[in-house]
Amino acid sequence: MDTTQLLKGVLDLAVLAVLRDEDGYGYDILRRLREAGLDEVGDASVYGTLRRLFAAGLLTTYVVPSEAGPHRKYYALNAAGRDQLTRSGKLWRSFATTMDALLDDRGLAA
Amino acid sequence: MTVTEQEITDYVARVRAALADLPPAVRDELTEDLAEHLAEVAAEADGSLVERLGEPEAYAAELRGAAGVGAAGGDRRFSRRFGAVGDRLRARVRRWDAQLGPPLGYATASEFLRLLNPAWWVVRGYLAAMLVTVITTGGSFGLLPSLNGSELAGLVLLGGSVLASIWLGHRTAGLSRPKRRLLLAGHAVLVVFALVGLVSVDDRARWNDYGGYEPISVDGRYDHIRDVFVYDSEGRLVQNARLFDQNGDPIRLGYPDCPDLRDPHGTGNPLLRAYPYCPDAAPFAPRPTVTAPGPVPPPLPTASGEPTATPAPTATPAPTATPATSAPPAPTGSASPTPASPSAGPTG
Structure with missing residues (x-):
């Protein structure tokens, strides 16, 4: 298992x-993700994910001209996107907590 | 900025080529912004696109994964999308179902339709029998099935297939999925067949309604005929003649387009009118009494230059042959070689 596999889900x-x-x-x-x-x-x-989220109606776009x-095509969260973020965020936290607990129980160090 | 427009175009083209197995709509949607996006990337740092993003093929593979379109041709994405469409459609149908029910007197329209299920089974059996009829007889068919030209066998077939269809109807719910699909395909065939058959039967019914003047054992060569004139061996017009074929079926030719003198109000069946419909329109003048001038009775009116002494009212070269005189005109100037009897002279 490598990070790429994990990334796919999240x-x-x-x-x-x-x-x-x-x-x-x-x-x-992309830069923000890497900095994080x-x-x-x-x-x-990132490009593919943006296209998919846009197609799913979670993002809006607008173009900003530059001299x-x-x-540049900017992406922004709309209401559905914020909703999705809240729900997915909760799901991830509960999943991560479960995984942490599972590993803790078996004495695996972080 | 070291990346040229051309490089971006090439890169996009190669990515698109690597995604060629996707449905065009999916591929277009995936790559419609790619050139703009690559231009952004190119503006951020130095180096060629391939140096920073890797080969276009690898980029395409990563894009595929991220966008959720598998290597299997994007089926997953498509079925997901159509799945959503299907859900919406199902919801709409459910709404209509509930709305249409009360006007029919039921809670839902489907409840009403369910009651019609056995009727459909019977119709399905009938259609199957008709399909067998058409296949075995090769196209022409009426309203009742027949098997190899036998009506009785056809009725047995009809009974059997209706019973089989009802039997099948009671067992449809227990069928496996592939068998149900097969049944559905069969239904589609039957429905198409029924529509085609209905149209063709309707066509023929209309044609028969149209005055009933469908010619019997007569083809298009006689379409131009409006009336029929029968002459006897004396060249007299036969009134009230009827024509029949070898089966005793009346031969209907033409159409009565002048009033029947015997039935001036037109209350009788026009189909029962005898020939000629319009005696006044006879092509050859009737000669009620013939004083046969020659030794030979006048032949049937022919257009031949038969060299007989007594030209019947025909288009023979005799110049005065047509007027409806009570006696045949003298064969003046005709090429009649026979010794015309002196009594055949003009009698006035």
């Missing part, structure tokens, strides 16, 4: 989480 949640306080464009979101410690996340994964360089 990348949605991670992307929704980094968009909670501030809208962001693709590369910006998810070093192994790939650009295609130097290309226009």
Whole structure:
């Protein structure tokens, strides 16, 4: 089991989480994830996740023109996205707690 | 910025090529923003796209995984999407079901339709028998089934297939899924067959209703006929003639488009009118009394230049042959080689 496998299940949640306080464009979101410690996340994964969340109606987009360089497509959480973030966040916390307890019971150090 | 527009275009093209197995709609949706996104990436740092993102094929594979479209052609994603559509559709149908019920006098429309189930089984048996009829007789069929031209065998077939259909109807609920699908496909065939058959039977029924003048044992060569004139061997117009074929079926030709003198109010059945419908329109003038001038009785009116002494009222070269005189005109100027008797002269 490596981080990539784990990421698959929680990348949605991670992307929704980094968009909670501030809208962001693709590369910006990737950078936030990496800064948060998810070093192994790939650009295609983030791009694909954004497309999927957008198609699922959890994100809205808008384009911001820039003087130097290309226009940037910003993603923002909508109400459904915030809702999803809350629910997925709770689910993850309970799951993580369960896993922690399971490992603790068997004396495995963190 | 070291990445050119061309490099981005190429990269996108290769990613799309690696996703070629996906349904076009899914692929387009997945990659519609890719060029813009890569432009953003390119603007952030130096180095070629391949150096920073890896080969397009690897990028495509990662994209596939993240977007949830498996390598199996995106079926999962599609069925998920259609699953959502299906759920919405089912919810709508349920709503209609509940709304349409009360006007029919039932709680739901499906409750009413369930009562019609046995009727459907009977109709299904009938349709199956008709399908067998059509297959065995090769296309032409009426309303009753027949087997190899035998009506009795057809009725036995009808009874058997209706009973089988009812039997099947009671057991449909217990069928396995593939068998149920097979049954559904069979139903689709029967329904299409029923619609086609209905249209064709309806067509023929309409044609028969149309005045009933469908010609019997007559083909299109006689379509132009409006009336029939029968002449006897004396060249006289036969009134009230009726024509029959070898089976005794009346031969109907033409249509009565002038009033019947014997039935001026048209109360009689027009189909029972005899030929000719319009005696006044006879192509050859009737000659009620013939003073046969020659030794040979006048032949049937023909258009031949038969060199007889007595030209019947025909289009023979005789120049004065047509007027309806009571006696045949003199064969003046005709090429009649026979020794015309002197009594055949014009009598006025």
